[in-house]
Amino acid sequence: MHEATLAENILDIAIDAARQNHAAKIFKVGLKLGELSGVEVEALTLSFDVLKKNTPADAAQLVINRVPCRATCNKCGKNFRLERYNFFCPDCDGILILQSGRELLVDYVDCE
Numbered sequence: 466m467h468e469a470t471l472a473e474n475i476l477d478i479a480i481d482a483a484r485q486n487h488a489a490k491i492f493k494v495g496l497k498l499g500e501l502s503g504v505e506v507e508a509l510t511l512s513f514d515v516l517k518k519n520t521p522a523d524a525a526q527l528v529i530n531r532v533p534c535r536a537t538c539n540k541c542g543k544n545f546r547l548e549r550y551n552f553f554c555p556d557c558d559g560i561l562i563l564q565s566g567r568e569l570l571v572d573y574v575d576c577e
């Protein structure tokens with residue numbers, strides 16, 4: 466995962482959102498990040514803090530909400546919270562369908 470590119474995209478989205486709202490300053494950028502997205506939060510925050518300088522997001526804080534990984538078994542219908550990606554149901558060996566955990570999106574932009 467290229468955290469710097471990702472930070473750039475997030476910043477672009479935030480600045481666009483601010484522009485659309487005729488806002489001059491961005492305070493917070495909320496991010497939804499699935500546990501399986503493979504993003505290094507520390508590297509992402511660091512890149513964001515460097516890139517935001519001299520933009521309307523200068524003082525913006527990146528707020529990251531981790532989304533846990535959940536999957537449902539296609540055989541017994543049980544819903545599991547996964548610590549790591551797993552293809553098969555631990556109960557019946559059915560195939561697990563991933564419900565969440567790969568999210569990577571800007572949830573909200575707090576600006577004025």
Ligand SMILES: [Zn+2]
Binds near residue numbers: 539
């Ligand atoms: Zn099952």
